Amino acid sequence: MNPDSRRHVCFLTGTLNAMAGAERMTATIANALAALGHHVTILSLWDTSSQFPLHPEVRHEAVFAQRPSFKRAYFATVAGIRRHCRAHRIDVLVQVDPMLELFVRPATVGLGLHHIAWEHCHFDEDLGKPARKLARRLAARFCRQVVVLTERDRSRWLEALRPRSEVVCLPNPLPFALPDAPAPRTQRTVLAMGRLVPAKGFDVLLRAWKIVAAQAPQWQLLIHGEGEERPALAALIRELGLEDSASLPGICHDPVQAYGNASVFCLSSRYEGFGLVLIEAMAFGLPIVSTDCETGPRELLDPGRDALVVAADDANALAQALLAVIRQPELAATLGASGRQKASRFALEHIAQRWDALVRAPG
Structure with a gap:
């Protein structure tokens, strides 16, 4: 890779210490970009542990050691994100959930970052958090790209929000190499x-x-x-x-x-x-x-x-x-x-x- 095209990329997530799909994909894509020569950090809001192996060049930090009350720790969270972005000279900030826009918007004022919101749910599901609708509106307006996993979801973002952002359909990858042979399927x-x-x-x-x-x-x-x-x-x-x-x-x-x-x-x-x-x-x-x-x-x-x-x-x-x-x-x-x-x-x-x-x- 041309050194001039390398980016300082930060993946902002809740935690990597959970055995779930979004966390697994965060580690997978962060590792892949590090392998391609980018400078990659993962900033968890809490807990520096990870359920998934990380590339030696991926730096993993956390704003808090344990999960706080984000209502009480809102300003400390915003300050922690801003501090990380400045310390690591971040160029590209990938929010692993559009909900994080509620922190990212104030945290990155004036930093001139390339913002990407990465949607792992589908548009018509708020996972019990009404604020998710507001966060998606903000992401659609202020992020350069919103990454969704399916063309169906891309259509929903476009018709419901008419976003300024580019809405990109990018499916999750297979996190391991395609097996050389199929499973024998001998066990019932x-x-x-x-x-x-x-x-x-x-x-x-x-x-x-x-x-x-x-x-x-x-x-x-x-x-x-x-x-x-x-x-x-x-x-x-x-x-x-x-x-x-x-x-x-x-x-x-x-x-x-x-x-x-x-x-x-x-x-x-x-x-x-x-x-x-x-x-x-x-x-x-x-x-x-x-x-x-x-x-x-x-x-x-x-x-x-x-x-x-x-x-x-x-x-x-x-x-x-x-x-x-x-x-x-x-x-x-x-x-x-x-x-x-x-x-x-x-x-x-x-x-x-x-x-x-x-x-x-x-x-």
Whole structure:
């Protein structure tokens, strides 16, 4: 890289010490830009720990050691962001959530930064924070680019806000190299993965599994993840009598092994910003059973070609789709092969080059 085109890039995020998609992608893209020669920092609002490995050249700092009350610590947060940007001579500030615009706008007055807001949710979901609508309006007005994950979401930003910002669709990349070979799919295992929160619909999946387990008793369901719903989901497993066929093994620290040992992947979400796990499962040639939820699955999947897709919140439909891929090996193989072909489009090197172009773009 020409030294003149290197940028000092900061990714501003809440924390990296959470096993979740936005945090994982922050580490993945920051690492990729550092590998391309940019000077990269990650500024967490709290906690200097990271659940994900970081490139040796990526510097990770935090405004606070522990999560504060941001109402009480608002001005200290703004000051901390400004201090970091000046100390590291930041050129490009990537907000990993448009909500951060509420801090960034006052923190960077007069610094002349290239601002990018990175939306990991979808436009019609505020995650219980009404201020998110205001933050998105500010991002649409004051950021040079807003990065969204799907073309559907790009359309919603354009029609709802008529932004001054350029709205760029840039999907999440596969965070590991495309496997040389698909999973052998010899184990009778259905895999699901995600935070144990209501949005992921694991309660619906367990009710579907009650139907599946009665007709395919030799199969196992693994739901990898951690979160607030663990006690309720564990209780539901007991209530449904699924202790022998469904388990919650916790956070998946080796996704490559988990996908490699599965035969089917199921996404039961009520909504998704993108659905990175779908691309990961496709990379291993796993047949996909998914809900038809906004925004990622609806855009990523081609029903009947690389996935079986059912309505969200419909346990019976989910069960019938799972039984179809369990009982029809030819269908499962066809879906898996088509998905693996699609996953190659999301290779990290392609998407890293697009991020590189974004941060190097002249003002």
